[in-house]
Amino acid sequence: MVLEIADFAVLPGQEDSFTAAVREGVAQLQASPGFRSARVTRGIESPSRFVLLVEWEDLESHTVGFRGSERFTRWREIIGPFFDGPPKMEHFADVASAG
Numbered sequence: 349m350v351l352e353i354a355d356f357a358v359l360p361g362q363e364d365s366f367t368a369a370v371r372e373g374v375a376q377l378q379a380s381p382g383f384r385s386a387r388v389t390r391g392i393e394s395p396s397r398f399v400l401l402v403e404w405e406d407l408e409s410h411t412v413g414f415r416g417s418e419r420f421t422r423w424r425e426i427i428g429p430f431f432d433g434p435p436k437m438e439h440f441a442d443v444a445s446a447g
Contacts, residue, residue, distance in 0.1 A: 349384065349403055349406075349441075349442065350404045350405075350407050350409075350410065350440070350441060351401060351402070351403055351439065351440040351441070351442075352400070352401070352402040352403075352410055352438075352439055352440075353400070353437065353438055353439075353440060354399070354400040354436070355400075355435060355436040355437070356398045356399070356400065356431060356435045357396060357397055357431065357432040357433050357435075358430050358431065359430055359431070359432045360396055362430045363390070363395055365430060366398065367390070369426050369427050369429075370388050370400075372426055373422075373423050373426040373427050374386055374388075376419040376420070376422050377414070379419055380413055380414040381409060382404050382406060382408075382409020382410070382413055382414075383402070383404060383405075384402075384403035384404060384405060385403045386400065386402045386403075387401045389401070396432065407439055410439070
């Protein structure tokens with residue numbers, strides 16, 4: 349499993365519109381082979397900051413399968429207009445877990 353973490357700064361005053369757009373856009377992620385789950389969180393101290401957490405079966409499910417598809421183009425069309433600068437994105441692998 350690979351965890352994609354994307355950090356978005358949203359244009360001030362556009363947070364509610366971004367929230368609605370990201371809810372719509374998540375369908376593009378869900379339709380992708382290798383998708384496991386997604387979660388979007390909003391900053392409490394920084395309400396214009398959002399973090400997307402997506403679990404993929406493997407790195408290529410995201411970097412090749414999703415990013416190379418029309419679903420990615422549609423995803424960016426839906427959420428991109430709300431960005432206040434480019435998002436920061438990295439991939440992570442588990443080294444320990446609890447729960």
